[in-house]
Amino acid sequence: MSAKAARRLFWALVAILGLAGFLLSLLTGPVKTSAGDFIEFLGRYNPVQAAIFLDLRLSRAVLAFLVGAALSLSGAILQGYFRNPMADPFVVGVSSGAALGAVAALSLGAGVAVLGFPAQGIAAFASGLGIVSLVYLLSLRRGDFRVETLLLTGIAAGALASALTSFLLFMRSDSFDQAVFWLLGSFQLAEWSQAAAVAPWFGMGLLLALWLARDMNLLALGDEAARALGCPVGTVRKVFLGVATLLAALSVSVSGIIGFVGLVVPHGVRLLIGPEHRRLFAGSALAGGTFLVYCDLLARTILPSELPIGVITAAVGAPFFLYLLHRKR
Amino acid sequence: MKEQRGHFRGGRLLIVAAALVITYGPFSIADVTSWGHTDRQTSSIRDDLGRPFALPERTPERIVSLAPNVTEILFALGLGDRVAGATRFCDHPPEARALPKVGGLVDPNVEIVRSLDPDLVIGFRGNPLRVLDRIGRLGLPVFVLDIGEGLEDLAPLVERIGLVTRTEERAAKLAASLRGRTEAVAAALGGVARRPRVFALLYGQGLWTCGGQSYLDDLIARAGAINVASSLPKKWALYKRERIIEDDPEFIFVLAKSDPDFAAARDWLSRKGSLESVAAVRAGRIHRLDEDAASRFGPRLVEVLERMARLLHPERFVEER
Numbered sequence: 001m002s003a004k005a006a007r008r009l010f011w012a013l014v015a016i017l018g019l020a021g022f023l024l025s026l027l028t029g030p031v032k033t034s035a036g037d038f039i040e041f042l043g044r045y046n047p048v049q050a051a052i053f054l055d056l057r058l059s060r061a062v063l064a065f066l067v068g069a070a071l072s073l074s075g076a077i078l079q080g081y082f083r084n085p086m087a088d089p090f091v092v093g094v095s096s097g098a099a100l101g102a103v104a105a106l107s108l109g110a111g112v113a114v115l116g117f118p119a120q121g122i123a124a125f126a127s128g129l130g131i132v133s134l135v136y137l138l139s140l141r142r143g144d145f146r147v148e149t150l151l152l153t154g155i156a157a158g159a160l161a162s163a164l165t166s167f168l169l170f171m172r173s174d175s176f177d178q179a180v181f182w183l184l185g186s187f188q189l190a191e192w193s194q195a196a197a198v199a200p201w202f203g204m205g206l207l208l209a210l211w212l213a214r215d216m217n218l219l220a221l222g223d224e225a226a227r228a229l230g231c232p233v234g235t236v237r238k239v240f241l242g243v244a245t246l247l248a249a250l251s252v253s254v255s256g257i258i259g260f261v262g263l264v265v266p267h268g269v270r271l272l273i274g275p276e277h278r279r280l281f282a283g284s285a286l287a288g289g290t291f292l293v294y295c296d297l298l299a300r301t302i303l304p305s306e307l308p309i310g311v312i313t314a315a316v317g318a319p320f321f322l323y324l325l326h327r328k329r
Numbered sequence: 330m331k332e333q334r335g336h337f338r339g340g341r342l343l344i345v346a347a348a349l350v351i352t353y354g355p356f357s358i359a360d361v362t363s364w365g366h367t368d369r370q371t372s373s374i375r376d377d378l379g380r381p382f383a384l385p386e387r388t389p390e391r392i393v394s395l396a397p398n399v400t401e402i403l404f405a406l407g408l409g410d411r412v413a414g415a416t417r418f419c420d421h422p423p424e425a426r427a428l429p430k431v432g433g434l435v436d437p438n439v440e441i442v443r444s445l446d447p448d449l450v451i452g453f454r455g456n457p458l459r460v461l462d463r464i465g466r467l468g469l470p471v472f473v474l475d476i477g478e479g480l481e482d483l484a485p486l487v488e489r490i491g492l493v494t495r496t497e498e499r500a501a502k503l504a505a506s507l508r509g510r511t512e513a514v515a516a517a518l519g520g521v522a523r524r525p526r527v528f529a530l531l532y533g534q535g536l537w538t539c540g541g542q543s544y545l546d547d548l549i550a551r552a553g554a555i556n557v558a559s560s561l562p563k564k565w566a567l568y569k570r571e572r573i574i575e576d577d578p579e580f581i582f583v584l585a586k587s588d589p590d591f592a593a594a595r596d597w598l599s600r601k602g603s604l605e606s607v608a609a610v611r612a613g614r615i616h617r618l619d620e621d622a623a624s625r626f627g628p629r630l631v632e633v634l635e636r637m638a639r640l641l642h643p644e645r646f647v648e649e650r
Contacts, residue, residue, distance in 0.1 A: 030440050031441055047446075048444060052440055055467060056443065057440075177459065178457075178459075181459070188439075189460065191463065
């Protein structure tokens with residue numbers, strides 16, 4: 001099969017799987033509903049069914065898709081940025097840093113919005129950016145990264161941020177439910193307002209990444225080579241780091257820390273459709289969204305009560321991470 | 330190469346156009362969230378979290394209870410046939426077991442609650458706030474109650490549930506009876522000379538007991554005794570074995586779900602090398618309290634009070650027999 005045919009197959013498959021995932025999400029839940037119920041509902045409005053199908057299940061699937069797409073895109077960008085297939089917003093510490101910011105804003109009672117942005121989201125972005133800059137500076141040696149240093153620094157910084165998050169949460173009442181949400185992630189209480197808050201920023205991030213994808217291709221050759229080919233390396237790097245952090249922080253501020261999505265998905269997509277970044281970014285976003293819709297389906301059906309989705313993504317992602325690490329040696 | 334650059338430029342223009350659409354698009358999505366939100370002009374009160382609540386004009390017909398004690402009070406108010414759903418822990422009265430289950434105290438399921446189409450959802454401290462908020466934003470009327478610090482908060486709780494279910498009269502009667510029985514115990518114990526030392530054990534893992542901030546501490550005081558763990562500034566606390574030996578309680582009450590559990594706890598307490606020097610163990614003054622009745626802030630707390638008072642001061646209740 002030619003590379004082109006393989007790519008076509010990939011897009012078709014992801015699109016079909018994505019649509020099937022949405023349909024399954026609409027029909028699956030603790031309240032038994034059949035495809036017939038849904039078709040009947042489309043014909044005749046019923047407030048209870050409207051709430052279950054649209055307000056609860058559809059909003060949840062849409063949010064899971066957006067967050068999965070944002071995390072995967074963030075992972076794809078970070079992998080290009082660090083020239084390292086093991087980077088991802090969770091491994092690099094951005095997600096944990098963002099959760100710390102969001103929880104700190106909540107603990108300080110910051111319900112205020114600054115220039116129309118919720119304080120929680122801004123704090124998540126700022127502290128995510130803080131962590132990733134710290135990791136960047138600490139793992140930079142003579143102008144280049146060592147893989148091990150980057151990963152270890154990221155994991156250590158992430159663990160520290162998670163510890164501080166737990167501390168803040170356990171000082172408050174109602175803490176167990178909150179701690180599980182922030183540290184392991186969940187779409188249980190998803191709603192349209194969250195999807196509406198994430199969607200425009202995700203869209204902007206995706207477009208910015210697609211716009212600069214050619215520069216990312218050049219960065220893969222090394223900063224010197226990229227500069228020689230006319231790529232404004234400094235600016236491009238700053239924009240990509242900002243976009244990757246923004247996407248991860250957004251995701252965390254609506255659904256808590258969901259690990260490994262940004263690691264597994266771009267990696268798989270690269271194997272299937274190749275390393276060209278414009279395709280890789282678009283493919284990762286689409287496949288990542290689909291992946292998280294299915295993970296969320298599992299999270300809410302495996303047990304009678306819901307599992308945090310981070311449990312599912314870690315169960316899939318951590319072995320994959322180990323495999324990559326092992327293969328590298 | 331030149332052609333390719335041109336191709337990219339065209340691509341970038343497309344991207345800018347799409348960006349404009351995306352930034353303005355979501356505002357129409359945001360409007361969807363205001364669905365189903367209706368403001369009816371009725372008298373508004375505030376729930377225990379201080380949130381406004383529109384008082385219904387008639388008794389709600391489909392009530393979802395998110396806590397066992399609330400379910401108990403609803404049944405006690407004669408609203409059993411109007412309870413549309415309850416938690417999986419709601420097992421008293423026995424009829425409550427047959428109700429549709431909406432999940433547990435800490436994990437009520439929003440979708441199941443919505444599917445029952447309730448006209449009143451009563452939440453309680455212990456339900457996660459985020460879940461209660463989500464249920465409220467689906468347009469369902471949610472009334473949240475807080476747990477009391479002592480028995481004096483029980484009758485007001487009943488009256489508040491009576492108010493939101495518009496069964497004020499029945500609630501007033503029930504509240505009066507609970508107050509009357511509490512006062513009768515107080516009267517019977519009036520001027521007791523000696524207050525025995527009591528240790529309350531929550532049967533399960535380790536020596537869990539109730540500290541000074543729990544309503545059980547209040548119950549023990551009202552039953553004419555002293556809770557040895559009263560100085561702990563907590564609701565529930567893990568107690569040290571040495572401290573029990575030092576405190577030397579004269580009575581031990583075991584909160585156990587069943588008689589076999591109680592027997593196991595009593596054997597464990599009397600085992601050699603454990604607490605055999607403690608007065609209550611030597612004299613065999615170890616008694617069972619029904620865990621469900623004692624650990625739920627509902628009407629059966631008064632039964633627990635009466636039982637404790639009779640066990641602690643039998644001489645004060647002689648004339649009734």
